[in-house]
Amino acid sequence: MDLSPIQVIAVTSGKGGVGKTQVSTNLAIALARRGQRVALFDADLALANVDVALGVNVRACSADVLAGRRSLAEVVHIGPAAIKVVPSASGGPLPTPAQLAGLIHAFSDIANDLDVLIIDTGRGIDPIVVSMACAAQEVLVVVCDEPTSVAGAYALIKHLHLVHGVCRFHVLANMTRSPEEGVYLFRKMLKLTERSLDVALHYLGALPFDEQLRTSVRKQRAVVEEFPRSKCAVAFKTIANRVYGWPLPSAPRGNLEFFFERLL
Template sequence: MDQAQTLRRMAARKRPVTKSVAKVRTLAVTSGKGGVGKTNLVVNLALEMARLKKKILIIDADLGLANVDVVLGLNPQYTMQDVIAGTKSVAEVVLKGPGGIKILPASSGVSELSNLTKDEKLMILQELDSYEMDAELVLVDTAAGISDMVLYFNMAVQDRLVVATGEPTSLTDAYALIKVLVTRHQEQSFKLVVNNVRDEKEAKLVYRKLSMAVDHFLGSVSLDYLGFIPSDPSVTKAVMQQKPLVLSYPHSPAAKAIRELALHLLTAPTGDSGGNIKFFWRRLVDMA
């Protein structure tokens, strides 16, 4: 399908009557380094938040290794790429997961936003706006690193949760991500969770090292420590079974820590009190 056909098809779709849009919190779960347990954390946080009666949408924005569906044992037929191609609506792409959570498989399609013309981006925004999304919190599972799309998602959301471990490379890469967002894009607020450590003492050491580097080289940047997830063999077992940890091993130490983190995130103030899901989409598409 060529670009003209795509535009005509999307423009011809019947749009629902525009309604007022409730404010939606948007949170990117991100990391400088891969393999820190970011996606697993996103899925389990979403399930714990859903258990607390919150309506959650996960955007799987790890364009190279999209695997939210793998952790949940789901098999998506379509992704965001189909929306951008004009062959599917957002409603047709969104998956329903356990506990009532919803998942938007972004796949490599989101990276194609940067190749669209202004008119095509407007059409995509109309398609995204037309989706009647019943969610209170959007969790964005970004890729690791500092690619353009990782930065775009981190800039489009209200809050950024950086996931790090005790490995020196994880700390170095987490700092690199924060540095780019601060120096190039003037982001000033970050949250930190330390994953896969022995105890709170080790987690606090990781936080202090990262916080000292941020304070010394980047100045007045807010880096809030939200806690840690302990090393737990139940995590590996759940991943191998393709079942979320909080459902398969709800009494494990890691599941309990995730439960506390979910509650903390839901009760903490947001980095930006304004905005809604349409604002989020517009920021993302405009920056791409």
Template sequence: MSKPVKVIAVTSGKGGVGKTNVSVNLACQLARKGQRVLLMDADLGLANVDIMLGLRPKWNLAHVLDGQCGIDDILIKGPNGIDIIPAASGIKKMADLGADQNVAIVNAMSALSADYDTMIVDTAAGIADSVVTFSAASHYVLVVVTDDLTSMADAYALIKVMHRDAGIRHFKILRNMVETREQAVDGFKRLQEVAQRFLDVNLEYTGFIPRDPLLIKADHAQKAVSELYPGANASLAFRTLAETVEKWPLPVGAKGGVEFFVDRVVSANSAMGAAV
């Protein structure tokens, strides 16, 4: 049996908060530390990992779902040697997949030939079924939140839905695009206070990524800031985040390889169906 892989869902209550940037740069920094990293673009109909990195994949998850190719055929290499599973962009049917089709995609992942240390799942933003399903199938859920009031409100709504529909109780909170650590912690405490008052969940502060003009320059160049400007404040913060993530333990009894993720997706869909 292949060794267990740590699966982390990176998600957010709304778009525009830097979620995909977090996914990409966390993957890069983990790879720089010697890990084998798989990054899945799980925004199935509005893919942006490949766009952010200036990549042009020939195949994507839509082709796997249509039976045109296998999962290994669509893998592309990203910065620092990370493997990327690209999704489709601008294909409505991919954005509207049902539970069975989500399971079919993830089942295809069990055919991956490589072993990985960490798998990062860059979900869509919001409360779509796929977001809840993929998050419930992961070891850890990392919620990206800015200081924008709608980001805070939508993060709370996302946590509420995940708890209600999938029974998720533990969330890691990453504060993004903030000026100082004090600002980051203050915003986290406000979200934590509301969640503890109304929900039976546990929120854990995971750190922050500072607002950094070099990150914006890297975006315009379609590069990861960790690759293009390794000494930038944002890059150093992503490195600290990677060091934190490395310390997160695998749950006892975790299965080997991505079979864990496949099994959990099936279980999550069954549980959500029973709750309806």
């Protein structure tokens, strides 16, 4: 049995509308195209939309696991590039902390077939968002060059650090007009955090504004699949190459974590 650690990445943001789900879906597919065994969990338990973004016909979802009707393995759907998609339902009752812990532990059911788990969280400092970020080994914050996006991203980083001890974050600039705009946005985030937080921010890169991404969204397809030579798809492949090079976790951090048993 393979007991290698699994890379767990929480993709999050300080506000909605910054392209977080598109980052999650396209990054998952791009990593799978590199030969990684990838699962994508829609952890926005209030406004789930990964299944819509990928055109997946949902038969069962995480709500069935929370209710004890299905095992985690029974709600896995196969998406593009053979990624394992764990969808969720929108508008249902939110889980209790005990149910959420049970759901996180349930992912061990599919651990033997995984190299990477990508968690598409909600946004802001909602308790479920925070729980998912703390249960991951890496936190990827998607931000765009809008005051509300920057302020929300900073508030999320501040809360995760001061309240939950998360010290490392990756920043991905989205909907940029040039590579320089992405670097400028990262420096803006860096300046905010350096004033009062002892955190490490790492610049993951920038995704360009691309009309072909908008077209792929309307078609319920990932841009890396629909327009693989587009500017945005090429950028996603570059981002995936960088993520592929991240070191695997070597020890638990003391939080409730996905695949905790593999870190012992």
